[in-house]
Amino acid sequence: MTPMNRQVRLAARPTGLPKPEDWEHTTEPVPDPGEGEVLVRMELLSLDPAMRGWMNEGRSYVPPVQLGEVMRAEGIGRVVRSNHPNVAEGQPVRAVSGVQEYVTASGDRVEPVDESVAPLTSQLGAIGTAGLTAYFGLLDVGAAKEDDTVVVSGAAGAVGSVAGQIARIKGCRVVGIAGGEEKCRWLTDDLGFDVAVDYRAGALQGALRDATPDRIDVFFDNVGGEILEAGLGRLGRGARVVICGAISQYNAEGGIEDVHGPRNYLSLLVNRARMEGFVVFDFRRRYAEAARELAGWLHSGALVAREHVVDGTVDDFPDVLLKLFRGENTGKLLLRLAAS
């Protein structure tokens, strides 16, 4: 009996927050893997703010997901059939599978994952792509060094929580910006941030000023909008603003016209500062080295990994994705697919 593959496809380009009608749920037979291919049954799907950008038309760092195409997603699954000599059946692998239960791919395009290193959930989070993004963004793009004041926005998210912890490990003073008392408490009590600023409490500028008496050396921004402006307003001489994302702006109803551009960007001039964007893929050649260091910190207890795992099916993907934009996740948001 051929198993059936449930999939979530992009049906329309959303305006603002993705709505149910922007998705199409399909079922098709699982194709047999060809020569050199493997068939993987997905167990965990990663949900990332960047996904919202992939749904838009236009030039970006990856091609847009096409209408009718299975939504792009990274995940970890298990090989159920292998026609590739180096990939065993039963082997857990990381793959850019898309939002579907099964994926058939070249055995060279899936990456074996070692379950003994850390739970698979963390391998999609703190020591996976999110952790690597934090690592290269903070240390390479942001050039954070000992005694720097590092401010991270979206600090309770998958990338921000790791960026702040790496900064702490490197001897920086670390300030996190997050939404809500609970997230803020987690940052200071469990992750060792020096200060957490709750942007929902209002008076962000004043709170950030109080939290950064020596101003900011590195602002690691995942949020954009008024939070980016608050950061720019506290830059110190020679500061680095790392543009990792802008979750507050991805769903602007009017698209780019409605994005809140940083009105105080001339702070870059006053402070001889730079604002720089990056894409983690560019650091691919150094992934292994960085992942080793992240895993070492995880094992020593220096790095706390937290995943927000939602159990469900691929059909739940559209709803779960919205949690990111409502600030409902703490740590890495994952969808764990029920065994069929």
Next chain:
Amino acid sequence: MTPMNRQVRLAARPTGLPKPEDWEHTTEPVPDPGEGEVLVRMELLSLDPAMRGWMNEGRSYVPPVQLGEVMRAEGIGRVVRSNHPNVAEGQPVRAVSGVQEYVTASGDRVEPVDESVAPLTSQLGAIGTAGLTAYFGLLDVGAAKEDDTVVVSGAAGAVGSVAGQIARIKGCRVVGIAGGEEKCRWLTDDLGFDVAVDYRAGALQGALRDATPDRIDVFFDNVGGEILEAGLGRLGRGARVVICGAISQYNAEGGIEDVHGPRNYLSLLVNRARMEGFVVFDFRRRYAEAARELAGWLHSGALVAREHVVDGTVDDFPDVLLKLFRGENTGKLLLRLAAS
């Protein structure tokens, strides 16, 4: 008979464009120079877009001009009395004199100028602070190199016109953005820009796209607002955006709240690009070296210097300053003080 000194002082912090009532015109006796001091009669005053920023309250790269204080300005004058052993009477000197006819200053704080190098007007322009700003902004901050596509906004201004010419000298493809056909013709016909884009002609984005088939490696921005956005929209991989100024935004009626922040700043992420501000003073130790190189280009004819000289008195300063914000100057705007 003690000569009298006519002065222009800041009377109020302007909202939007400076108005006549934001200035106070005063006359006081010229003080005698003390031990080690010189008395200088100013002949040329430099008018700079940055002056608008100096009139605002708040933290910047220099302290704000205080209310009641003589407006800050750089100029060239001639020593009329000297109590300093190394400064001869009759010597032309550069000084941050302020907007006044006479200044008394320590002989160590004025910089002798060699009239044989170039006309004094050019020494306040293409081979003065404006030229140095272009030089370090383009080559150090922007890291422009041969075959780069360099786009300069405010290209017919004092800094922009030199930045574009240096880019051409260094073997870059150079595109200038300026307002009006006449300025654009000057850029291509006299200064050797490859293309000039007239932002007043409308359809800026399309025109800039046509002018930059290989996208932009260095965007040297003097203007801000929609012109900065047009530049960000055409960045290439690894581009550098040099924030030199934002003349379109300095007079925003509502202050910072009304500044047009770049809505498409995420182009920095997509293109792994950086946007960096600078202040020319930080390069002070390399001024002599750069000024020599600029003077060499001027003498060889590689660099064309143009000054827009208005003859008048210090009382004309407030009116002449507005020319900058109305785009009425081509090249370096100077006020030449009539001999009294």
